[in-house]
Amino acid sequence: MSTPTSNEPTPQRLQAIRTQFDELRAHVQPDALAAQLTELEQEMGAAGFWDDQERAPKVSAEHARTTKRLEGFRALERDVEDLDGLAELADEDEELAAELEEQIASVTARLAELEEARLFSGTYDAGDALVTVNAGAGGTDAQDWAEMLLRMQMRWAESRGFRVELLEASPGAEAGITTATFRAEGENAYGLFNAEKGVHRLVRISPFDSQNRRQTAFAGLEVAPIVDEVGDVTIEPDDLRVDTYRASGAGGQHVNKTDSAVRITHLPTGVVVQCQNERSQSSNRETAMKMLRAKLLEKAEADRKAEIAKAKGESESASWGSQIRSYVLQPYTMVKDHRTGHEVGDAQRVLEGDLDGFVRAELLRAAGKAPTAAGGDDEV
Template identity: 55%
Template sequence: MMRERQSLESAITTIRKLEQDLADSIDLIEMGEAEGDKDVITEAEAVIRHIHGDLAKRQVETLLSGEADGNDTYVEIHSGAGGTESQDWASMLLRMYMRWAERAGMKVELLEENPGEEAGIKSATILLKGPNAYGWMKTESGVHRLVRISPYDSNARRHTSFASVWVYPVVDDSIEIQVNESDCRIDTYRSSGAGGQHVNTTDSAVRITHLPSGIVVQCQAERSQHKNRATAWSMLRARLYEEELKKREEAASAQEATKSDIGWGHQIRSYVLQPYQLVKDLRTGVESTAPQDVLDGDLDEFMEAALAHRVHGGELEVADID
């Protein structure tokens, strides 16, 4: 209740400030025109342009109104077929999302990482903690495609690699998810990453398989098997909750032709580094000719467009301020 109240108070305060700034700027323009002061008019117009940009951002944030959008989020990344090349691509995606989260002022925790034989990762799971973490990240679920000259090919041939991203919200105490332990298989194993002698000689990592759904979660972030088990149970409850959210969304959009081609787990974005440079979102058509910036975490434009497309089937438009 307190979190919801704080969120509403913050939104109302922001809108009131925008309204007041706009009214003050209009008064300044009228005063500048009356006194022939061009500097005052220029300054007021600059403030209005800033208001317009802020308004566009706030309009996107209104789309983050789903019941779990305000929650923290888990992000799973899995390499596709292709060995070292796709495993390297998966590690690039992991870095991209960690960079984006840091830019957004979120806290990042690496819960599980399964390294590749030569380079990259086979899989990894991170936890992002921050305002609307799931709301922003949820549109990133799907298959991501990379086209480049492979640094692992001695003949310098062009390769296409795939990796999948799965995003699901952390389930807080206000959401009840019942999981029968009899429906789950629990395995323990030794952590595969760095961590010292203790990690490498004890079965501290935990993997839980939910047999009815086939969902598998794993955690090796802590030295303690007990802590890893607790985290894995939280991750499983979150995955089951996300499955329910997915079913609701699919049912709600079943009759909307504009959303018929948006499927969870399907290819959503292509990143081309050679022979030209282009990142293109296949759902919204948003493009960037600076793929390195995108891979460094510059994802806001793609996320905003995907959110608008998901809710409205198209791009948001902010009315011009006259």
């Protein structure tokens, strides 16, 4: 699919936009969305609908998502249709020429978002995500890097319009964190964060080294889907060990004086989750159980993929040497993704949460629509 560029003449750019929009229309299927919206509205308008406290919120949320998707497509459709008329007027008015460029930029960006949405085909891609950051090799530098990675990922999620909630953070001995988990709620959150899953490497002059030497630190990012249906995974009560402890960090006097934080260990798999952000032990336990269900789902999917890879004679290294991306701050600045080859020289911009380019490149690669980077683990 061709994407319009500013170097092309305006007529060719507009034609590329129309072609891309027509192809995406077949994927979005606005008429089917409108029909689905009508069905949801009829269900919501039925007598006693709100009496079902389990189904009503789900239907209402689906109605909101469908409405947003359809209204966004219709608005884009109108803007695409207006481009030809605006282009004719822009030939005679410089101010309208500037407006045309703004409109083309806006339309192109929204087309890219629709194109991105086509890349999600997994069972849980459209749903919310549970994201965990763990410090890896590198001591205090790794714990500090884990906190930087956590901040970067949360900022990126917020820039995408997701609702972000930090569920748990365990501080490092001197700085940073050893582990932290947050929830990202929004359309395609799980599918998007899957592109960030893996080991992230930082190279910099260590602020914790008295000799100011260049150090390498690692942090890992895990992502799991959040599902509402209990039937998606079975958890036996006898398979759980539940521990309570005093929450650390911000939260007021209540956090420091009661054992409100909850840690749950799933004994058969060794999966551990913990939550301390809620005000009561029961609320923390409920949230932790949702986290456990999400992580067990992800583990089951990872095990399934590993079995397929084994059957095909493939192998994947789980070592720290298998980093997906390197962030180099010294002696130069560069962030490079080893899977796709996508790189950005402004490392600070990336650390502030500008990850769209990296994520889109990986989604395209994973979907077989972009080449894999050669020499993916080379030094940058």
